[in-house]
Amino acid sequence: MSKDNQIQETILSAFSDLIRQYGYRGTTTKKIATMADVNESTIFRHFKNKAGILKALVQNYLIDVKEAANDFEFHNDIETDLVQVANIYQQFIKRHQSIFLLSLHESTEFPEIESVVNQLPQYFHDLLMVKFREMVQAGEIDSQTDIATEVDSFVTLCFGNAVASFVYPNSALFIKAEQFSEKNIRTFAQHLK
Structure with missing residues (x-):
């Protein structure tokens, strides 16, 4: 798996975990970045926004x-x-x-x-x-x-x-x-x- 794919999977996993805890509305890109241990800019580069992460999920x-x-x-x-x-x-x-x-x-x-x-x-x-x-x-x-x-x-x-x-x-x-x-x-x- 490429490094980009690993990063995407880590972000998706963090997003998924956070949805279970906080729901979609309560899950922010800041929380996702913290849980995935990446910068928010990395999230935006891979998925553009939270809706893009949901689409990938x-x-x-x-x-x-x-x-x-x-x-x-x-x-x-x-x-x-x-x-x-x-x-x-x-x-x-x-x-x-x-x-x-x-x-x-x-x-x-x-x-x-x-x-x-x-x-x-x-x-x-x-x-x-x-x-x-x-x-x-x-x-x-x-x-x-x-x-x-x-x-x-x-x-x-x-x-x-x-x-x-x-x-x-x-x-x-x-x-x-x-x-x-x-x-x-x-x-x-x-x-x-």
């Missing part, structure tokens, strides 16, 4: 959404497959926590962020619709199952727990990843059989 998110497909390896076992999907989903949301928090807390100021964040659940939804149809044809899922409703429920279940993990980390609403996969996701998969 969103671009990284979109690239990751597209690359998420590479992490899937279906095994034609509904429990194994859904646990894998849930784990990838949880890890993805954790990596991009600042974008999700921004969309939850400041979506009225940044409607474009909401449409970006919606790409992840939509991607998982579309992927699972195809997979669930295949599973119905293979007899893994009962043919009477309303797969559209089940896919919606599964995506909502995963999204809800992932968001609860960083919005309410000390609450009963949040279920630790291991327990969530082993109990909730496996139970969900079993009810589809």
Whole structure:
């Protein structure tokens, strides 16, 4: 990685951390520069302004959404497959926590962020619709199952727990990843059989 790329990554990381702490409005280029251990002029040279940093963060998110497909390896076992999907989903949301928090807390100021964040659940939804149809044809899922409703429920279940993990980390609403996969996701998969 070139020195410029390293500097950009350091700035993006600092920006992301600060958004989680202070929100977009409370995150200043001065705070970013201090956390990234660079001059403010370095930020302006690489990103022009705070909005440029946000744009780059969103671009990284979109690239990751597209690359998420590479992490899937279906095994034609509904429990194994859904646990894998849930784990990838949880890890993805954790990596991009600042974008999700921004969309939850400041979506009225940044409607474009909401449409970006919606790409992840939509991607998982579309992927699972195809997979669930295949599973119905293979007899893994009962043919009477309303797969559209089940896919919606599964995506909502995963999204809800992932968001609860960083919005309410000390609450009963949040279920630790291991327990969530082993109990909730496996139970969900079993009810589809």
